[in-house]
Amino acid sequence: MTEPFDVVDIIIDKRDGHRLTPSQIDWVIEAYTNSRIAEEQMSALLMAIFLRGLERDELNRWTGAMIASGERLNYAGIAKVMVDKHSTGGVGDKITLPLTPLIASFGLGVPQLSGRGLGHTGGTLDKLESIPGWRAALTNTEMMRQLETVGAVICQAGSGLAPADRKLYALRDVTGTVASIPLIASSIMSKKIAEGTAGLVLDVKSGSGAFMTELDRARELAQTMVEIGADHGVHTTALITDMSTPLGLTIGNALEVRESVEVLAGGGPADVVELTVQLAREMLDSAARIVEREGIPAAGIRPASAEAMQQAGRLREADPREALQNGQAMDSWRAMIAAQGGDPEAELAWARHTEVISSPESGYLTGLDALKVGVAAWRLGAGRARREDAVQAGAGIVLHAKPGDFLTGGQPLMTLHSDTPTCFERAHQALVGAWSFASQPFPPTPVVRARITM
Numbered sequence: 001m002t003e004p005f006d007v008v009d010i011i012i013d014k015r016d017g018h019r020l021t022p023s024q025i026d027w028v029i030e031a032y033t034n035s036r037i038a039e040e041q042m043s044a045l046l047m048a049i050f051l052r053g054l055e056r057d058e059l060n061r062w063t064g065a066m067i068a069s070g071e072r073l074n075y076a077g078i079a080k081v082m083v084d085k086h087s088t089g090g091v092g093d094k095i096t097l098p099l100t101p102l103i104a105s106f107g108l109g110v111p112q113l114s115g116r117g118l119g120h121t122g123g124t125l126d127k128l129e130s131i132p133g134w135r136a137a138l139t140n141t142e143m144m145r146q147l148e149t150v151g152a153v154i155c156q157a158g159s160g161l162a163p164a165d166r167k168l169y170a171l172r173d174v175t176g177t178v179a180s181i182p183l184i185a186s187s188i189m190s191k192k193i194a195e196g197t198a199g200l201v202l203d204v205k206s207g208s209g210a211f212m213t214e215l216d217r218a219r220e221l222a223q224t225m226v227e228i229g230a231d232h233g234v235h236t237t238a239l240i241t242d243m244s245t246p247l248g249l250t251i252g253n254a255l256e257v258r259e260s261v262e263v264l265a266g267g268g269p270a271d272v273v274e275l276t277v278q279l280a281r282e283m284l285d286s287a288a289r290i291v292e293r294e295g296i297p298a299a300g301i302r303p304a305s306a307e308a309m310q311q312a313g314r315l316r317e318a319d320p321r322e323a324l325q326n327g328q329a330m331d332s333w334r335a336m337i338a339a340q341g342g343d344p345e346a347e348l349a350w351a352r353h354t355e356v357i358s359s360p361e362s363g364y365l366t367g368l369d370a371l372k373v374g375v376a377a378w379r380l381g382a383g384r385a386r387r388e389d390a391v392q393a394g395a396g397i398v399l400h401a402k403p404g405d406f407l408t409g410g411q412p413l414m415t416l417h418s419d420t421p422t423c424f425e426r427a428h429q430a431l432v433g434a435w436s437f438a439s440q441p442f443p444p445t446p447v448v449r450a451r452i453t454m
């Protein structure tokens with residue numbers, strides 16, 4: 001096969017800081033996905049991009065080529081607006097669990113294609129797999145049917161979505177090119193856009209337990225992803241949220257499912273409820289704008305028609321906090337779990353062994369480091385080091401206090417849970433320096449730190 005370009009020229013162009021042309025970008029992604037570009041050459045190009053960056057139009061083309069490397073799902077036959085949320089990942093981040101059924105309970109579709117955890121942040125599928133019988137793998141037909149009936153689906157992303165990303169991500173992982181804003185943004189957005197959602201809300205975390213520890217970098221990543229979404233016709237907004245301390249009081253699979261069910265029952269920790277409600281507000285407003293502009297063709301609702309305006313008005317007036325209180329979101333959760341073979345009433349696993357860590361002093365807890373707590377939970381068996389490892393459903397950590405709380409010395413600070421008692425020592429090591437105390441109360445960091453939209 002005669003190739004239209006020589007990849008060495010493309011590497012040199014980017015190395016020297018030149019803009020890549022649309023046809024160079026389309027070709028390089030297609031040829032690499034189909035194994036006609038050597039790994040060492042793509043590694044060199046990724047490093048050149050890491051160092052030189054991509055301009056907005058180059059990045060859009062790059063993301064578009066990644067989307068075009070596979071299938072793009074289409075929900076044109078379903079009479080619902082599709083909105084989704086993506087989180088860049090954090091410790092104790094179980095928000096997808098209450099948020100997905102909550103949004104579906106307002107008549108919207110949420111095609112939440114998720115992954116398993118790797119390293120110190122947990123994976124949504126691992127959490128749900130602690131529910132007896134629940135199944136992550138759905139065919140496209142099963143997924144479409146569930147979107148039509150229940151509206152909420154959380155399942156494993158099929159291998160047909162953005163296959164270029166799978167290869168590129170694996171290569172970035174071993175070439176020191178993960179932490180590049182254009183490469184992260186195109187990786188996340190290619191999958192989300194290929195998933196076919198009309199509206200997308202991004203939860204971009206910043207703080208020790210996040211991918212982006214600095215607020216400014218999180219803001220830049222969020223802005224870049226919002227622009228990619230807009231340029232591909234997906235209404236995208238982003239919240240920058242705090243990940244300096246774990247979300248909620250639980251870290252670990254079954255432990256987080258229990259806490260999510262508490263939120264769906266109208267209780268749960270204040271920060272989890274707050275973030276769920278704020279993300280829900282964004283998703284409902286995004287859906288309202290989409291109904292106004294695009295209508296819902298499968299329901300016979302035309303753009304800007306009186307019916308579209310009425311629907312949009314209903315979505316804007318919808319009260320997600322109330323839907324957590326009145327059982328509406330819980331009904332939707334039960335239907336979503338049951339549709340995927342799970343028993344929403346089943347008893348969830350508990351770890352066989354626990355160890356309590358007590359507060360070393362009296363005072364206000366001023367910090368509880370998300371990364372250290374995440375690593376400790378991972379070492380207890382809640383996470384995996386390699387893709388093929390199994391996770392323990394019951395392992396993890398239950399916090400008994402959050403920053404801002406007053407503790408007296410000897411009062412329980414957290415409880416470690418694991419099936420393997422030999423793990424406790426390494427979890428303790430991970431927690432060295434994880435907490436700090438002060439004699440005076442201090443203003444807590446807000447959960448939502450900024451909002452980015454276009």
Ligand code: URA
Nearest residue numbers: 169183184185187188
């Ligand atoms: N998550 C992704 O999907 N891709 C990245 O590059 C980083 C986080």
